[in-house]
Amino acid sequence: MNFRTLGKTGYEISEVSFGSWAIGGTWGEVDDKTSLMALDEAIDQGVNFFDTADVYGDGRSERLLSKLSASVKDRIYIATKAGRRLNPHNAEGYNKENLSNFINRSLKNLNVECIDLLQLHCPPTDVFYNEEVFSALDDLKKEGKIAHYGVSVEKVSEALKALEYPNVATVQIIYNMFRHKPGDEFFQLAKNNNVGIICRVPLASGLLTGKMTKDFFFDPKDHRSFNRNGESFDKGETFSGVDYELGLKAVEELRKIKPQNMTMAQFALKWILMNDHISCIIPGGKTPEQVKDNVISSELPNLTEEVMDQVKNIYDKYIREGVHKLW
Structure with missing residues (x-):
């Protein structure tokens, strides 16, 4: 496992870390015993950074992470998110009282005294223009409830705005073979500001694994079944906002240029x-x-420059027109 620095946190984290949305829910049926085995395997493989949220299974994934043995808890980092428990989910709800309540609940779920990294969970765009929200996070950090804070965003414009707040340590954003825009407009500025970048949905909700077909069955409880057009949350979180059948065509093109020593997911x-x-x-x-x-x-081994160029060409041919301008 290779390690990289997570921005202003100074944490040295595994470059392949663990996203716990799937073990919490809305990805079909999951079994807690198997999920704990997956978490233990991650640690055995050198993973030391785990990303979760208070709404994943209504705290289920946070509680699963709390079950990790005490012997490993002092050498891993857990990042959680807050804000999506608001109902309605609006900018006005992002205030110190609500954030404090959400954090207290996560502290209990995780069975810790301080959260390593607290992230605003894809809040409405107006939140990024409200200095009081980030002042509240500064206060919660001073109180010792959180060690660092960052934001999870839907849009590159939100990520750019977040860089204006000096204590934002990280930005979590969708970036993958079907979502190139962050690399064009945001990454260099984040690095200049020593802001860590956490890339979520790296496999485009499994589409980039190459295991799906036109007739692939998704459990009705799986967001890939019920959120393709953004019925429950931003459609960009499901298949990165790419039309499913168009995505399958692009995957077949990617399969042709895949190095022989890698799976499609790798x-x-x-x-x-x-x-x-x-x-x-x-x-x-x-x-x-x-x-x-x-x-x-x-x-x-690293990919060749030729392969990297071919991936861009496939993105330009199939994906760019329908996705690039939206997020």
Whole structure:
């Protein structure tokens, strides 16, 4: 496992880390025993950064992370998110009282006294223009409830605005073979400001694994079944906002240029890791086998410049027109 620095936090974290949305819910059925095995496998493979949120299974993934043995808790970092418990989810709800309540709940779920990294969970755009929100986070940091804070965003414009707040330590954003825009407009500025970059949805909700087909079955409880047009939350979180059948066509083109020593998932993850501006990727892992497959990408050979150019050409041909301008 290779490690990179997570911005202003100073944490040295595994470049392939662990996203825990899938073990919390809305990705079909999951079994807690298997999820704990996946978490243990991640640690055995050198993963030391785990990303979660208070709404993943209504705290389920946070509580699963709390079950990790005491012997490893002093050598891992857990980042959680707050804000999406608001109902309605509006900018006015992002105030110190609500954030404090959310953090207290996460502290209990995680069974810790201080959260390593607290992230605003894709708040409405207006939140990024409200200095009082970030002042409240500064206060909560002084109170010792959080060690550092950052933001999770939907849009590059929100990420750019977040850089204006000096104590924002990290930005979490969607970046993958089907979502190139952050690399064009945001990454260099983030690095200049010593802001860590956490890349989520690295496999485009599994589309980039190459395992899906036109008739692939998704559980009705799986967001890939019910949120393709943004029915429940931003559609960019499901298949990166790419039309499913168009995405399948692009995947077949990517398959033709995939190095022989990589699975499709490893190819997609390695493509992201080729960018040294990012701090880590957070693929989900519902089973130990998935975790192993993901982690291998850290030590695979770099992709050639020719392959990188070919990926861009496929993006330009199939994806750019429908996705690039939206986020």
